Amino acid sequence: MRFLSITNTLLLAFALSARPTVSVPEDKKPKVNPPCTVHSPNSGSFFDLNPISIRPPKPSNKQIRDSHAESWLAKGYDYPVNFTINFCAPVVEHLKEVEGLDKAQWANVSAFYKDKGKIYSIGQLSTTPVFRGRKLVLNYTNGSPCAPHASSSFERRKKNKDHSEKKPHKDEDNNSDGEDKSSKKEPVTRRKSTLISLLCDRDPLAPKASVAFIGASPDECAYFFEARSSAACGGASDSEQTLGPGGVFGIIALTACLVYLIGGCVYQRTVMHARGWRQLPNYSMWAGIGSFIRDIFIILLSSCTRFLPRRNGYRNLPTSIGGSGRRRSADAENRLIDQYDEEWED
Known part of the structure; x- marks a missing residue:
């Protein structure tokens, strides 16, 4: 029995020493406010x-300082x-x-x-x-x-009260001088x-x-x-503000878009009895915008091709300014045709 009790005591001491210490999580620790x-x-x-x-102001700062x-x-x-x-x-x-x-x-x-x-x-x-x-x-x-x-009024009243008290006897004064000097503290x-x-x-x-x-x-x-x-x-601290002004504006814009889309779909389906893509609110306008964007893309793409380098191949015949250059090219073509006709008859 004595051996068992000693064994149990040793096991209990080992369990207490091996027990992990409980640490306080950082979230529950008291937060210290920043200065001011x-x-x-x-x-x-x-x-x-x-x-x-x-x-x-810092001496090295060359920017415009505060007016105050x-x-x-x-x-x-x-x-x-x-x-x-x-x-x-x-x-x-x-x-x-x-x-x-x-x-x-x-x-x-x-x-x-x-x-x-x-x-x-x-x-x-x-x-x-x-x-x-x-x-x-x-x-x-x-x-x-x-x-x-x-001195305050309280101190003045206290001084007047002290002066109005009776003075002690000479013997008491002689006995109390040593005690007062030893027990006297600096103000x-x-x-x-x-x-x-x-x-x-x-x-x-x-x-x-x-x-x-x-x-x-x-x-x-x-x-x-x-x-x-x-x-x-007063207000909210920067650490407590999870969303800035841009985030708040984005949430408002997203909410407005969802209300417009869902409300328009419900109206087109229940009142106008539309089906398919025509359930979207203002479907004709959005379809026209798509075709408009496509046409603009094609126009811009075709205008950009003018700046691309050309390959070697057929080129336009150079023409001079005015109508004389056009007449000369026409006469040259007619003479060439007449020459081919004479060779063919021969």
Whole structure:
């Protein structure tokens, strides 16, 4: 019995080790969207923001460049500054000395503004638009540091509450100094960010995109914009479109031809009591077209034979211009006939 149990254990271990691993098929793997694209979780529509993303022109390109050679501009109006924004790409403008950012991060600024000669970033590059409910938004973070004196109303209330509390006794202060110094942490640097809400605009006369400044947080750390564009209307992705415009037109034309042919045959057979080839709709017209094409082919073929090289053989007698040449040839033939007649009589 013990030998059997050991044998069964070895067989079970061998079966488990020899069991093939289950691999997930490629069709069931989650698909990763290309940069600057997203699928709506509500409608399933495909949104591509690449058409409104401005790319810097290549120096080697000698072709005519896009007329829009700068990033999108949003006026602040009552706000003291204007904003420059790009979608899913860094701004086209060459930035230097951005406040609070390293030199390596200057090339990844996707939104900024200038104030008193200084450049402030309000968001670094992001290529992942997301949906907040039914709203398509694009979020830029990790901009320039927020001003230390700028604080929200919540922080101001908290500071006032701390000052209104009673101060601890001197002994408690002496005992707690060492603990506070050891447990005191460096303050976290808060950085500027940008939130762009994209809305659909189907006006054919409107520009590709129009950006409007909505507002900023009281501490000037968060900025809100609204962008209208046809790219935010959604549609079907290129991979999901199995047929292009030519394929759709071909299907429509084929359907129309089938309706014409089948409907005409049914009408000719049931109403006109036609049989054979005469069941085809407009049979006389199609028969005439066939004979017309045949005659045109014969005419073209005969006209082309004139350009073919001629073989050596009989040639026409050369004739001069006018009637004198014709009379001479006729006289020569008459003399030849008379000569043959005299020889025959002899």
